[in-house]
Amino acid sequence: MSDPFLSSDDYDERAHQLYNEAQYDEAIETLREGLGRYPHAAELHVGMGYARLAREEYAWARRGFEEAIGLDPEHEDALAGMGEVLLKLGDRAGAIACFERIIALGFREDHDLMLQVGRALFREGVLDQARRFFEVAITGHPESAEAAACVGYAAHRLADEGGALYWLRRALELDADHAEARIYLANLLYDRG
Template sequence: MGTSFLSSEEYDELAHKYYDTGDYDQALDVLRDGIAQYPDSVLLQVGLGYTRIAREEYAWARQCFERALELDSEYEDAWVGLGETLLKFGRVEDALSCFAQIDEMGLGDDLELGLTVGRALYREGLFTDARARFAALSTSHADSAELAAARGYTLHALGDDLGARRELRRALKLDAELHEARIYLSHLLHDRGDLRGALTELEQVPPAEHWDTLSIWRYIELKTQLDGVTEDDGWFAPWRDTLAELDDEPDDVDHLLAEVEASFEGVVDEQAAAALELSAQMDFMMKVLGPNAPVPVAEPEAAAHRIRTAEGSVFEGSWDDIVGGMRDACGEPALSLGTFMRRAARQIHERTGRDVPSHSAEAFLKASARMGLLRIER
């Protein structure tokens, strides 16, 4: 459709429609066209910045937000977006200063802005700061299910499982269709050993509302274990259909190739930004793997495979042996391999937004390697 006669607001609305459906490429094209027509539009610059964030193009996103603030130094969404991108580069104090601008403008109790800030802090592992931001919002937004859920996720990250379950249950009382919170609560109940409670929560989530393979596999596992349904039962057909759809989504290699292609569209060198993003992912994976723990290594003659972590730790053996070594290095030798992989997959998803399969050791390790979290040497 022609867009030459659209206003800047109409360009923004059109881009939002594409953005909300996940079509970030089309949203990007619309915003570029809009900025060509309205180069001084703060609204379009901010929209372009958030689209760049969605495409994980943080260096370009930062430029967009800085340009927006040159045009209007009191545009609150630009301060939030700039803070979010600065977090990606490890500039925590600068990011917090950006977020503080929101409070200085008297917008500290704005729910949408506060949730955006808190979630950005959470994604970067700044859980104490995220908790403080969410707590500040709770007084004036006690009826917000999304806020209660966000507090629940953060409390769990801080080790307060009881508080996390309480907040997630409160969120579900406020909005019974907040499926992400229900799935998360199910995982917490499962980790606590309440398998029936975990299944009860998953049974209330429609198959199409599952956003990762972990929760679907867990539902199938619990349903067969507790209710005696066989894995090939037709009952699971809707869940397996969703599982197939999720498995068909582009993997990290596809995303990487798309980013390489996109890099030819601009003149900004993002090599440093990409290195920082990869470093952040590696650092997180090492937290999961416990890099300071002793690393068990199989005898050379028994080693079929070998992987090396970002910190240089080496694990050898079969795929199962390697995952078992990682689990032991975490100080959790009592965990089954399946439980360890599911926990790690969930944590990686929370940190990066990317999914790692947990149904087999080989798939788990190869997906982690594609994300740059480790290297498979043989």
């Protein structure tokens, strides 16, 4: 049953919790209810975009992000989501333009956002750009083992073995318990003989 006193932030928080629990249908229903009351809440449109993206409903996801960007053209999460959708739809130039806009808006210091963008690019095989965004993350946060490891993964996929070894070792210097970097490095060293 709906609560007549919920704010748009309350709906966003509930939907986010459901999203994190992979309950995408419930998240979408919560967001629909919230948008029924707060149709101009950009955050709710962003949430809808990500829930649809998680369900691989790219046209609907795009619509959610477009609505959010229409309400707030500088919404970094909407731009990141739109970029991810455009990558899935094969529009690499459009996606990179969205991601570049995030940088132009001054979000280069947003560690999680730079990693999110880099990972989206990496998944879709846009490796040079993925590495670039991972490097932005490590430049802004030189203590980030995760960013260092991501630079290493991208370097390896770009056939830069020296760079891959350096960054994976750096990730382990920063966090000796970084299991993924340790395994990746071990595999690289094993392959070298």
